[in-house]
Amino acid sequence: MQSITLTVNGKSYTRDVEPRMLLVDFIRNALGLTGTNIACDTSQCGACTIHMDGMAVKSCTVLAVQADGADITTIEGLATNGHLHPMQQAFWDQHGLQCGYCTPGMIMAAAKLVENNPGITEAEIRHGLEGNLCRCTGYQNIVKAVAQAAAAGS
Amino acid sequence: MSNKYIGESIKRVEDPRFIQGKGKYVANLSIPGMLHAAIKRSPYAHAVIKGIDTSKAEAMEGVVAVYVGQQMKDDGIGSLPCGFNPPDIKTAPHMPLAVDKVRHVGDGVAVVIAESPYIAYDALDLIDVQYEPLSAVIDPKKAAQPGAPQVHDEIPNNVSFHWPLGTREEINAVLASADKVIELDLVNQRLVPNAMEPRACVAQWDAFSDEMTIWTTSQNPHIIRLLLSLATMGLPENKLRVISPDVGGGFGSKIFHYAEEVIVPWASKQLGRPVKWVSTRSEAFVTDAHGRDHVTTAKLALKNDGTFLGLDVTTYANMGAYLSTFAPMIPTALYITLFSGLYKLPVIFGEAYGTMTHTVPVDAYRGAGRPEASYMLERLVDLAARELDMDPIELRRKNFIQPDEFPYQTPVAMIYDSGDYPKLFDSLEALGDYAGLKAKRDAARAEGRLVGIGISGCIEASGPAPSQVAVGLGAGVGLWESGVIRVHPTGKVSVMTGSHTHGQGHETAFAQIVADELGIPMEDVEIIHGDTGRTPFGLGTYGSRSASVGGTALAVSAGKVRDKMLKIAAHQLEVDVEDMVFDRTTGTMHVKGSPEQSKSFVDISVAALMANNLPEGVEPGLEETTFYDPSNFTFPNSAHIALIEIDRDTGQVSLLEYAAVDDVGKVINPMIVEGQLVGGIAQGVGQALWENCVYDEQGQLLSGSFMDYAMPRADGFPMLKVSRNETPSPTNPLGVKGAGEMGTIAATITVANGVMDALAPLGIRHIDIPHTPQRIWQAIQAQSNGH
């Protein structure tokens, strides 16, 4: 067991973890933040995407001990003061989700993708989200949502 | 009546929880005292289990128990049943944990129950299973040949069933006298559904009340409860509660009763503690029922002028190692009955052999039988157009069933409800700019590029099914649906449906129906589903049945509510009920011709509670239930077109343009329907270009992860143009047809035809899907090398 301290959605946590524990399991099971989903075991799907120290990362590909000292945002922490993040709003407006399972990871990845890139092109969006799988939507409305949020200065 | 909500693209009411990470998926459930299950699975496709030593695993700290199949069998646990049994079918037991033989890679042999999932998985490595490996058979046609390894003693020659429709003599006569016969051998490859949410199950046995609660990722919790009671667990239905909360996609794969839905509750009962199992993706690849996997020989007979005369099709359908819940229905009642397509095809003979192999069971996957039918028929039609040197749309138009010929009886049992196929293709030619596409293609060809146009026109039978037909064909249940409308004394409404949403947006679309039917705000309507403890028995969601069957049940219940409210209002206003009208825009009831003499929806809701001033014979309360049995399927139809380019040097296919016009009848929420069509098309394109579930000869799954199984990704598509033509279905009061599968059914063949059109100038006639760069490159090389 190893002690780690990290900030998640603005709150500091100190916990003992097994060195092999995946960050996504830590977030879901130790912290009870189940908004971050798991959809594969080979780092292919992006369902587990979170923000860690300003970057979008697949949290199944990081060990909890590697996140010691990190500042993390999960889907639960994306809205501020009860206001949806523009990317969340855009997914809702554009019907960018169906079953919702890929959605938290998709939103977290997309939010970073468009940061400081209001004029992002369709091709750039498609390329940028290529590491996030969605089985329901065919991606079309996700692309539209990301463009909407980018234009809104997300 | 004027609708306020039906026909509007209302934003989905379920979305706020999903976009904020508050989805209630089974894997998110945690119960105090909960244990975790992990399952030891066979690494062999076919082997005798000589012995299982669990002692080391049991001794591990944190392990609570390890169980093997024999213990479950000894305790009276039954076989996972097949719920669709055509005449003369041969079946074999399917125990939740294998007892003396394993029959596919991934077959479960033991379960570890531990304090944490990490410990449970560690302990799996300490279980020692002695296997005696046997040879395996993978291909559905080879499985039926003499000398093939046998999967079950109970199923000789591995042929579980043979299902013919039509007569061999009749089609032979047509084939013999036709001007032309187009022949094709094809493989419709095996697919892995891969809903993004892996399956999961949590069970809690309550020894105090002798009741079992099971949370499971199912599209139809009532069917799971029925099968648990009837076949596997043997607990009385009234002591079982099955809950399917938010489910992260199904596409058919979550219809079926799976082994883990027996293992987990049984373990919970043994231990008196809640138990949870969550599938890994790797497990999903070797345990979720797969789709398609047909080996087919097909012949289309026609006149020189292009008139279709007959169709002759023989298919070997891979059932896998065990018959999954509805598996035999897919290559029979949902496949051969669609062979007429959009056409007048006077004579059809179709037959399917369902064969057992040492692979994961195969069952319904989005489209289920219908994509296979469309793929076969529309490939033949395309080849026919090429051989006759006719425009592929012209050839189709020549053979269409005409708009004035509905209801249309096909030679393969179906009676089509409505449609206007010529108009559908008019719309497609305009939306997709057919003339423009042809000009683009021809210009590109002149430059030496490989560019092709793919076209398809497809039929679907959705909304299963009239119970008499379903049971008559072999289904173990009728396929009706329930719908309850409960008006609370405050005028708020709870709706209980047996349908289940796992992405389709029922919480929105059903609220639109009920709100319009009752003239109340949508916000006042709550949709409750997916819990056998809160909803009446219902059959669930698959086969694009929810709107036409489940939605109709609700519309009928709403009518009953209106009738009762009108009676109460008439009584209180002291007029005849015949003199009253229910205003479905405002929910008020007033005397005909004098709108000021009225009662509001809330007035009458309260009156039904007070019950002190009700007409003679009218009971208090406002709750109505409907069990609706559809009178027919509905028949969505589609016209799709694609522009394809192939890189001559690499064989890489690019999808340049795609346009689709679908007739899914009346539409409740266009935004949701468009989402279904686009998502469905993407899945269909996946089968055409990328997805392939591959086994080696020993039965090892070679495409067992997202690294080896190519899923559609965001960068694989242009913006798709989708549009609709509406011919309302006369078989249900809403006029709706299914919308969930049409895109998938049509897209695979559209893209495949496009690829083959691009390759036609090279003299390449047919390549099986998926049209991967490797296959195309090899075909190009073979052609240029002159063989």
Ligand code: FES
């Ligand atoms: S769960 Fe992390 S990438 Fe799939």
Ligand code: FES
């Ligand atoms: S919305 Fe279901 S996987 Fe993306």
